[in-house]
Amino acid sequence: MTATGLSCGSCGIDLPRNSKFCNECGAAVATATTPAEYKQVTVLFADVVHSMDIATAVGAERLREIMTELVNRATGVVQHFGGTVDKFTGDGIMAVFGAPVALEDHAVRACRAALGIQDETVRLAGDVKERDGLDLQLRVGLNSGEVIAGEIGSGALGYTTIGEQVGLAQRMESVAPAGGAMLSESTARLVGGTAVLGETEMVRVKGADAPVAAHRLLGMSETHRDVGRTESNLVGRRWEMAAIESLLDRAIDGYGTVVGVVGSPGIGKSRLVREVAAMAAARGVDFFAAFCESHASDIPFYVVARLLRAAFGVGDLDVAAARTQIRARVPDADPEDLLLFDDLLGIADPEVKLPKIDPDARRRRLTALVNAASLARQTPAVYVVEDVHWIDKVSESLLADFIAVIPQTRSVVLITYRPEYPGALNRVPGAQSIALAPLTDSETAALVSELLGDDPSVDALGQKIAERAAGNPFFAEEMVRDLTERGVLRGIRSAYFSTAGVAEVSMPATVQATIAARIDRLAPVAKRTLSAAAVIGSRFDPGLLETLGIEPIVGDLVLAELVDQVRFTGGPEYVFHHPLIRSVAYDSQLKSDRAELHRRVAAAIESRDPAAAEENAALIAEHLEAAGDLHAGYGWHLRAGAWATSRNMAAARSSWERARTIADTLPTDDPNQVAMRIAPRTMLCGIYAAWPG
Ligand SMILES: Nc1ncnc2c1ncn2[C@@H]1O[C@H](COP(=O)(O)OP(=O)(O)O)[C@@H](O)[C@H]1O
Numbered sequence: 001m002t003a004t005g006l007s008c009g010s011c012g013i014d015l016p017r018n019s020k021f022c023n024e025c026g027a028a029v030a031t032a033t034t035p036a037e038y039k040q041v042t043v044l045f046a047d048v049v050h051s052m053d054i055a056t057a058v059g060a061e062r063l064r065e066i067m068t069e070l071v072n073r074a075t076g077v078v079q080h081f082g083g084t085v086d087k088f089t090g091d092g093i094m095a096v097f098g099a100p101v102a103l104e105d106h107a108v109r110a111c112r113a114a115l116g117i118q119d120e121t122v123r124l125a126g127d128v129k130e131r132d133g134l135d136l137q138l139r140v141g142l143n144s145g146e147v148i149a150g151e152i153g154s155g156a157l158g159y160t161t162i163g164e165q166v167g168l169a170q171r172m173e174s175v176a177p178a179g180g181a182m183l184s185e186s187t188a189r190l191v192g193g194t195a196v197l198g199e200t201e202m203v204r205v206k207g208a209d210a211p212v213a214a215h216r217l218l219g220m221s222e223t224h225r226d227v228g229r230t231e232s233n234l235v236g237r238r239w240e241m242a243a244i245e246s247l248l249d250r251a252i253d254g255y256g257t258v259v260g261v262v263g264s265p266g267i268g269k270s271r272l273v274r275e276v277a278a279m280a281a282a283r284g285v286d287f288f289a290a291f292c293e294s295h296a297s298d299i300p301f302y303v304v305a306r307l308l309r310a311a312f313g314v315g316d317l318d319v320a321a322a323r324t325q326i327r328a329r330v331p332d333a334d335p336e337d338l339l340l341f342d343d344l345l346g347i348a349d350p351e352v353k354l355p356k357i358d359p360d361a362r363r364r365r366l367t368a369l370v371n372a373a374s375l376a377r378q379t380p381a382v383y384v385v386e387d388v389h390w391i392d393k394v395s396e397s398l399l400a401d402f403i404a405v406i407p408q409t410r411s412v413v414l415i416t417y418r419p420e421y422p423g424a425l426n427r428v429p430g431a432q433s434i435a436l437a438p439l440t441d442s443e444t445a446a447l448v449s450e451l452l453g454d455d456p457s458v459d460a461l462g463q464k465i466a467e468r469a470a471g472n473p474f475f476a477e478e479m480v481r482d483l484t485e486r487g488v489l490r491g492i493r494s495a496y497f498s499t500a501g502v503a504e505v506s507m508p509a510t511v512q513a514t515i516a517a518r519i520d521r522l523a524p525v526a527k528r529t530l531s532a533a534a535v536i537g538s539r540f541d542p543g544l545l546e547t548l549g550i551e552p553i554v555g556d557l558v559l560a561e562l563v564d565q566v567r568f569t570g571g572p573e574y575v576f577h578h579p580l581i582r583s584v585a586y587d588s589q590l591k592s593d594r595a596e597l598h599r600r601v602a603a604a605i606e607s608r609d610p611a612a613a614e615e616n617a618a619l620i621a622e623h624l625e626a627a628g629d630l631h632a633g634y635g636w637h638l639r640a641g642a643w644a645t646s647r648n649m650a651a652a653r654s655s656w657e658r659a660r661t662i663a664d665t666l667p668t669d670d671p672n673q674v675a676m677r678i679a680p681r682t683m684l685c686g687i688y689a690a691w692p693g
């Protein structure tokens with residue numbers, strides 16, 4: 001490693017960080033690229049309607065001007081929503097949401113971008129109409145699914161996305177109405193609660209024999225994501241509810257509190273908030289809530305304005321009525337301060353000039369106004385701010401000032417966040433904190449059986465779901481949802497029956513995207529550690545990673561709650577925090593990269609401790625088999641069987657069975673096939689004779 005970590009590939013000299021060319025020999029510098037990966041994304045195509053006709057009417061030069069303007073504006077919108085423009089297609093763009101960096105809400109962002117692009121087009125079309133007398137219109141198509149994303153052609157052509165899902169997005173664009181956006185079924189499913197969609201339309205697209213389902217995108221709904229869902233009964237969480245209940249009782253008596261609820265995605269934070277809302281309602285306590293959103297974390301005042309609008313009861317009023325209401329609620333406030341407050345809430349009268357005050361003073365005055373109102377309030381209230389790991393900086397610092405007086409009020413402020421949130425709101429003096437642990441095995445089983453019902457045909461599936469969900473209720477629900485959508489489960493909620501086997505349980509796209517987004521937030525070195533660890537297995541030690549030539553950056557992974565340390569003495573060991581995290585880290589790697597790693601892991605296990613090779617034989621065999629190296633895997637399975645014979649008959653049997661399975665899958669023209677088929681069978685016969693059953 002050089003001081004900057006960068007050196008010229010041609011002459012070897014050390015280079016300043018971020019150099020594009022060598023300052024000694026002038027060669028282009030190739031920076032390390034991240035390997036290509038499988039990603040869940042939403043692909044967006046936007047195309048100008050009848051661009052050929054426009055070219056004919058105005059000439060190529062003017063067309064180029066119009067296209068440049070359009071592409072610039074569309075690119076701005078795409079970037080605003082966290083997407084990347086993949087390419088200019090000639091008369092439009094292709095954009096991707098969810099690669100290079102995974103986004104758990106890629107489909108929602110793509111929908112917002114589609115609408116934003118149409119708005120920009122309408123604006124530009126006004127100018128074009130005036131100047132050229134032409135109608136400029138755009139079609140937009142969206143599709144979601146798995147693609148391979150990465151550099152192509154040794155990086156010369158840049159980063160791009162490949163897969164049949166890209167083609168379907170383009171097909172959706174081709175059937176979209178001029179000025180509108182069309183979503184494929186998979187995108188529609190992901191945005192169900194958030195977007196307003198047209199009825200299902202069956203459309204014919206190129207390359208498909210049968211018509212495919214599509215939906216018009218009509219708009220985005222501004223109500224809360226959780227509205228209108230069917231809830232399972234609450235399982236567990238008894239002490240958490242009891243704790244919040246007693247904090248609420250104390251608040252009613254005049255001793256307010258701030259409570260942080262921390263937990264990973266899907267563990268039940270929002271659910272707890274809904275239970276608290278019901279608790280507040282049952283006691284006649286006012287309840288106000290606002291939530292942060294991942295696409296709004298750069299929008300200043302986003303969540304603080306929403307919370308205050310709710311708390312001051314102006315959420316549904318028009319701006320003039322809202323201003324009147326505010327003045328009724330804080331009658332003694334300084335008129336200048338009220339103007340600042342209107343501005344903060346987004347209800348300012350554009351005719352009235354804002355007082356000129358420096359930002360610090362402005363903040364002090366707003367804090368004084370809000371805090372005076374909180375202290376004056378005699379009736380108890382619960383305020384909730386959800387998902388503050390996405391809070392914008394301005395809201396965060398204002399809220400931190402506002403909640404400072406809560407202990408002297410009759411209110412409870414509840415904030416929820418994921419473990420990675422490092423911010424100011426979870427460090428309030430005197431605040432309580434509740435960490436939501438995974439549901440216990442019996443709680444998970446209860447939840448799954450409520451979701452599935454008790455038909456005997458779903459027993460085995462239910463067990464598998466409970467096992468894979470590992471205490472995360474969202475994952476359990478999503479797996480059930482996925483199975484019903486794929487028709488594996490039939491019937492209705494709580495009374496399903498199944499026609500298929502257990503192997504059908506796979507990872508739904510929503511869960512995968514949530515986890516992938518967390519993984520992509522890691523620095524590249526930490527991500528590399530995680531990918532390699534996923535190949536090693538659910539339990540791993542940093543020493544083995546080092547043997548593989550990978551610098552183990554485990555601290556970051558522990559902080560992000562992706563892995564947990566399980567052994568502290570005699571060389572640390574780690575396990576994946578959730579089995580699905582390992583699956584995502586594993587499945588996103590290209591099969592060829594993964595095979596190579598498996599091969600190296602097998603070699604590393606063998607070379608690290610040659611004396612224990614027999615003991616580790618079963619593990620080595622697994623890795624070689626996963627690497628696709630069937631002959632070597634077979635050999636190690638036999639060694640594992642031989643080693644286990646005198647120790648554990650069940651283990652020996654399983655090794656020989658694995659060897660037999662490999663031998664049976666070898667092509668018949670393999671010269672060793674016959675001998676390989678016989679050997680494990682001979683061993684198995686011996687066992688069956690000695691250990692029937
Ligand atoms: N204790 C529980 N009992 C039953 N269902 C639960 C429980 N906790 C969460 N759920 C359900 O699991 C899903 C995910 O929970 P949610 O509260 O949205 O997670 P989070 O906000 O932590 O990401 C929701 O549908 C919720 O109703």
Ligand SMILES: [Mg+2]
Pocket residue numbers: 269270271387
């Ligand atoms: Mg939530």
